[in-house]
Amino acid sequence: MDFLDEIVLTGLTVFGRHGVYAHEREEGQEFTIDLRLRLSLEQAAGSDDVADTVHYGELAERVAAVVAGEPVNLIETLAERIAAVALDDRRVQGVTVTVHKPHAPIPLEFADVAVTVHRTRAPETLEDITV
Template sequence: MSEELDRIRLSGLRARGFHGVLEHERREGQDFVVDVDLGVDLAEAGRSDALADTVHYGELAEALVAAVRGEPLDLIEALAERLARVCLAEPRVCRAEVTVHKPQAPVPHAFDDVSVTIVRRRETGSGTDARGRG
């Protein structure tokens, strides 16, 4: 897929989760902030003006929040993978860029944010993996 995809962005989605390697992170939880940038062909939705021809971002937000609230993980890298799978479960999404922010990370210095960003693509069946590698 060499052509540029249209995009849907959902930024600043907040949910409380219990992810982290430290015991107090698992016990007390903390807020996570999620940004997703989805590669989608929106041509049909643009022509039809029908919700059925696009990604329902309200439903996607619900699924992402449920994933953040789900089973605890040690790493935000693993949480980002979980969230990318949620995005790619929507058949219209070809590419998902997911950023997970952990603004309350246990860092012993003043900081604004800790985040990880991953990019995953739908498997095409042509020997290309979800990262777009052959």
């Protein structure tokens, strides 16, 4: 099933201590996160009730906690963890996460380094559905 509806959150900037090098973990740096959630928004549009959609403010707080939390070596790993947080809401059928690391330790002038992952919810089987 294709979901054409999306919730998009861009530019969430959070201080974290991710990186391969010791100085990245000691000093830390800002990371910027972009999220694109794919889901049906039909019920929320009809009810006009925030309970029928993904509350993007609450999602932003959960994502920020991941970025500010346990350090990882790679932003690929960080992106995967953020995708898992977004997919915790069963209404979300797919997510695209981009993690920007604009202050990566590269000894050349550059604007940004980013990693993007695309994840989808695994199809449910009858065993996954509880009655």
